[in-house]
Amino acid sequence: MEEYVVLVNPKDEVLGLMEKQQAHINGLLHRAFSVFLFNDNGEMLLQKRASAKYHSPNQWTNAVCSHPRDGENYLDGAKRRVKEELGIEAELSEKFNFIYKADVGGGLWEHELDYVFTGSYNSEFNLNQDEVEEVRYISMENLDKEITENPEKFTEWFKIILEEYKHHF
Template identity: 80%
Template sequence: MEEFVVLVNPEDDVLGLMEKQQAHINGLLHRAFSVFLFNSKGEMLLQKRASGKYHSPNQWTNAVCSHPKEGETYLEGAQRRLNEELGIKADLSEKFSFIYKADVGGGLWEHELDHVFVGNHETGFNLNKEEVEDVRYISMKDLDQEITENPGNFTEWFKIILEEYKHHF
């Protein structure tokens, strides 16, 4: 089944729809969201992308990152994907939005107006193995060290979004 993304200008005015992979080939600006989840120890939840993903397989990234559907708010999309990928629900609050562009390899680009949400969750996942290989919690200190030592183990967009997140907190 084809998936579509919502193309926008930098002010978030809708320009139209495009098939997701084509938008990533063309590097066109589209709507996206990212979710950062933390446990009671302040550790961040990471997900390892499934090996069958068409880009960035087997790389670690934030809890959820995806695209709202046409007519769906950023928050609705974020909550939908938490359920679809991790099998969970969480109260989320939007912290900021920004635009970034990242080369994700294979001639594909993530060029996104990204709304970043934060929430809390402890345990009890029901992973969709077509999307998510594994999950784990990690301290911010250990995460920074892992990214420094093995940057290729993490998605390009996560490294960008994480740095932007640090500027807001």
């Protein structure tokens, strides 16, 4: 099944729909969301993207990042993907939004109006292996160290969103 993204202008006004991979090839601005989940120890959940993903396979990133469907709001899209990828339900709250553009290799670009949500989760996961290879929690201190020492192991957009997140908190 083809997936479509919602193309927007910087004011989040809808311009139309485009097949997801084509939008990433063309580097067109589209709607997205990113979810940061934390456990009771304040550690951030990371997911390792599945090896079959068409871009950024086997790289670590935030708990969930994806795109709302046409007619779906950002929060509902985020909750849907948390369930589809991690097999869980979590209460999420919107923290901020911003626009970024990142070269993700292979002639593909992430150019997104990204709404960032946070939540907490402290139980088991039921991972969708088509999406997620594995998950782990990490302290912010150790995360910063890992990204500095091995930036290639993390998605380009996660590094950008993480820096933006730090500016807000």
